[in-house]
Amino acid sequence: MTIAVPTWRNQVSPVLDEAENFTVVEFKGGKQVKSVLINLAGKSQMERIRQLEAIGADVILCGAVSNYYYNLVSARNIKLIPWLRGNVSTVLDAFLSNGLEHKRFIMPGCRRRRRMCRRFGQINKRKE
Amino acid sequence: MAKKRQSTELSDKPRLTNEEVSAILNSIADGVFTVDKDWRITSFNKAAEKITGVPENEAVGEYCCDVFRASICETECALHSTMETGKPVINKAIYIVNSDGEKVPISISTALLKDKDGNIIGGVETFRDLSMVEQLRKELHGKFVFEDIVSKNERMNRIFEILPLIAESDSPVLIEGESGTGKELIATAIHNLSQRRDGTFLRVNCGALPDNLLESELFGYKAGAFTDARKDKPGRFELAGKGTILLDEIGDISPALQVKLLRVLQDGTFEPLGGIKTLKSEARIIASTNRRLSEMVNEGKFRQDLYYRINVVKLEVPPLRERREDIPLLVEHFIGKFNRLKGKDISGIAADVARILINYDYPGNIRELENIIEHAFVLLSGGVISKEYLPDDILHRKSEVTTGAFSNVDDFQKRMILDALRRNNWNRTATAKDLGMHKTTLYRKIRNLGIELPARDGR
Numbered sequence: 001m002t003i004a005v006p007t008w009r010n011q012v013s014p015v016l017d018e019a020e021n022f023t024v025v026e027f028k029g030g031k032q033v034k035s036v037l038i039n040l041a042g043k044s045q046m047e048r049i050r051q052l053e054a055i056g057a058d059v060i061l062c063g064a065v066s067n068y069y070y071n072l073v074s075a076r077n078i079k080l081i082p083w084l085r086g087n088v089s090t091v092l093d094a095f096l097s098n099g100l101e102h103k104r105f106i107m108p109g110c111r112r113r114r115r116m117c118r119r120f121g122q123i124n125k126r127k128e
Numbered sequence: 129m130a131k132k133r134q135s136t137e138l139s140d141k142p143r144l145t146n147e148e149v150s151a152i153l154n155s156i157a158d159g160v161f162t163v164d165k166d167w168r169i170t171s172f173n174k175a176a177e178k179i180t181g182v183p184e185n186e187a188v189g190e191y192c193c194d195v196f197r198a199s200i201c202e203t204e205c206a207l208h209s210t211m212e213t214g215k216p217v218i219n220k221a222i223y224i225v226n227s228d229g230e231k232v233p234i235s236i237s238t239a240l241l242k243d244k245d246g247n248i249i250g251g252v253e254t255f256r257d258l259s260m261v262e263q264l265r266k267e268l269h270g271k272f273v274f275e276d277i278v279s280k281n282e283r284m285n286r287i288f289e290i291l292p293l294i295a296e297s298d299s300p301v302l303i304e305g306e307s308g309t310g311k312e313l314i315a316t317a318i319h320n321l322s323q324r325r326d327g328t329f330l331r332v333n334c335g336a337l338p339d340n341l342l343e344s345e346l347f348g349y350k351a352g353a354f355t356d357a358r359k360d361k362p363g364r365f366e367l368a369g370k371g372t373i374l375l376d377e378i379g380d381i382s383p384a385l386q387v388k389l390l391r392v393l394q395d396g397t398f399e400p401l402g403g404i405k406t407l408k409s410e411a412r413i414i415a416s417t418n419r420r421l422s423e424m425v426n427e428g429k430f431r432q433d434l435y436y437r438i439n440v441v442k443l444e445v446p447p448l449r450e451r452r453e454d455i456p457l458l459v460e461h462f463i464g465k466f467n468r469l470k471g472k473d474i475s476g477i478a479a480d481v482a483r484i485l486i487n488y489d490y491p492g493n494i495r496e497l498e499n500i501i502e503h504a505f506v507l508l509s510g511g512v513i514s515k516e517y518l519p520d521d522i523l524h525r526k527s528e529v530t531t532g533a534f535s536n537v538d539d540f541q542k543r544m545i546l547d548a549l550r551r552n553n554w555n556r557t558a559t560a561k562d563l564g565m566h567k568t569t570l571y572r573k574i575r576n577l578g579i580e581l582p583a584r585d586g587r
Contacts, residue, residue, distance in 0.1 A: 013202055014202065017199070017225070018202055046289055064197040064229075070229060071280035071285070075280060075285035082229075107194050108190050108194060108195050109180065110227055
């Protein structure tokens with residue numbers, strides 16, 4: 001499995017749409033076999049996704065992401081786990097140990113429900 | 129002496145209490161937050177809560193980049209620049225991503241915060257939501273961009289993927305699709321992504337004008353060319369300059385005009401009516417049609433050579449009934465748009481309305497869906513759109529559904545639950561909350577509807 005994390009000052013980048021550097025970590029048999037930092041500055045959003053796909057990223061752990069970009073990435077074979085924050089290696093460890101639901105990894109405003117957006121969420125608030 | 133008196137007067141002036149400062153900040157429409165020297169938020173007003181979607185109690189104490197999520201956090205943080213140089217930033221236009229994943233255009237201003245001794249203790253950032261201004265600008269000037277095309281459909285995503293490449297090239301583009309599928313939006317996005325973005329974007333509806341009028345509209349005329357031609361009038365090809373010209377409904381033009389267009393496409397030249405001088409067109413040509421031009425070529429109704437000239441890059445925009453997964457996104461998009469444009473506060477649609485909208489066939493495509501939502505906005509000023517606010521014909525025609533619709537309520541529920549599960553990273557507790565149902569109800573529905581969960585889920 002290969003995981004990509006948009007990285008800024010060793011932290012998860014605040015906005016995936018604008019992220020320029022990605023930590024790409026490859027795991028085999030539960031062990032980390034490779035970790036590189038790639039710079040995608042100057043590339044379009046679509047080129048960044050294509051490049052991450054080309055290096056085999058299966059999962060992107062990221063911070064905030066616009067619905068538009070979320071849809072673009074989700075249409076590829078990459079799983080996107082957004083609204084995360086914190087130190088990149090700590091977030092990676094938490095992902096591998098199923099610990100990402102902890103408050104310290106979730107961006108403020110997204111704690112009550114990890115959501116990408118409301119979508120049809122309003123249906124559930126209906127006043128019928 | 130005077131100085132001393134002034135200083136005493138200042139210190140004697142009654143100062144505002146924290147509660148009073150907070151009340152003032154909460155009464156203003158602009159978002160305001162302050163940070164300490166470690167970039168942790170120390171105060172966050174009501175407007176900031178509303179614009180970012182982050183409650184004050186979750187924002188205070190956190191790093192500003194995790195709360196504000198601005199396009200410039202990583203590269204050119206305005207507060208950082210102010211804290212380093214001491215110079216304020218005024219009205220810088222950026223965007224943030226709010227808690228609903230929406231890109232919110234804002235303008236920001238920053239300043240230093242100092243204590244009574246003049247020591248820097250942090251910074252203050254004020255920001256104004258420009259969503260309405262931006263929406264109006266787009267509506268007025270057609271400045272739509274790539275991201276205004278709302279879709280998660282696979283075919284649309286393939287278009288998104290090649291759109292920047294198409295924009296970069298200068299080749300003619302043919303956009304085919306039924307009426308109301310967003311062909312013009314795509315053409316505008318291509319223009320606004322291209323090097324020609326600072327030039328003019330002109331749209332000519334070839335189907336709306338009689339042949340001779342269309343000819344003078346496209347190529348212009350010279351004074352005296354015909355009875356009422358008192359002075360020269362430049363045509364659209366000339367007016368477009370180095371911009372882009374969209375020939376909408378190109379399938380409707382006559383064979384005679386097809387020959388003239390072919391010449392523009394072949395060597396970029398044309399003559400205005402009654403003119404003797406050949407002019408050069410430098411505009412990029414995008415053609416769109418709701419017909420199948422290849423079939424028209426086979427039937428002899430459209431010139432083959434012209435078809436091959438405009439069909440350098442072809443985009444086929446699927447009708448809405450073939451991209452039903454986009455209906456929820458589009459509904460939300462139009463509700464947001466009309467809330468901004470009409471100053472209303474409609475929060476969403478009722479479940480039975482969602483069912484009707486998802487199963488409807490939309491002969492008028494996205495434009496029809498937009499009209500349905502606008503219809504509800506005329507009758508409603510707030511709350512949730514329920515069935516009685518839908519146009520009558522939608523309610524009566526819903527049974528005509530044929531293609532790709534949900535055959536029953538179960539199919540619909542399955543789709544809704546699967547979408548919510550994906551959205552919440554397969555975490556069933558979060559999904560149940562998202563869907564507004566109890567956890568056990570969700571488990572039962574997952575079991576009864578035969579929804580398959582991935583081996584490793586988000587529990």
